[in-house]
Amino acid sequence: MSFEQVDLAQARRFIGPASDTKPITGIRIGDEVWEFDTDETYVWTGSAWVNRRRTPGAFRSSSNNAELTMDGLAQVVTLAAGVKLGAGTVRIANQGLTTEAIRFQWGTSAANAEAGLGLTGGPPTTHATTGIWVGAAPDGFVADGYWGVPALATHLAIANAVSGDTQGVNVNQGVD
Secondary structure (H helix, E strand, C coil), X not given: CCCEEEECCCCEEEEECCCCCCCCCCCCCCCEEEECCCCEEEEECCCCEEECCCCCCCCEECCXXXXXXXXXXXXXXXXXXXXXXXXXXXXXXXXXXXXXXXXXXXXXCHHHHHHCCCEECCCCCCEECCCEEECCCCCXXXXXXXXXXXXXXXEEEEXXXXXXXXXXXXXXXXXX
């Protein structure tokens, strides 16, 4: 059995067993692969499939946490020594209201991570057009996810995905 494309609202999702090779052509940043036999989800970063770790198990948050207020500018988080370069996991919690989605991108430097967001517009309406999508939850809830840090990543850039939104974003770094 091979992975098949499933069209959903925000990202394309592919479904297949862990034994199959994940697709590498025609893939967009933010596309997902769900391995139904292992219940693992992977997100395409533009160069690699990274384990999203929807159920991180023993995730331990470190003291390197960031509380961000998205205000029309990209914000960059430097990954902690024990987390960067593929050694850890990052939890991103979008505390925005129903329409306030965000995007994030890994990078080998602050500038590299920010460049990966495809920023458009000027402050206060700057927003990302590329990067990994973190949608918003219904009002009163938090949308979050866990992502394994790619092997070369040292920074993480985050920006609004919708022009003019202002919301809180929490970034927790840690290990499994």
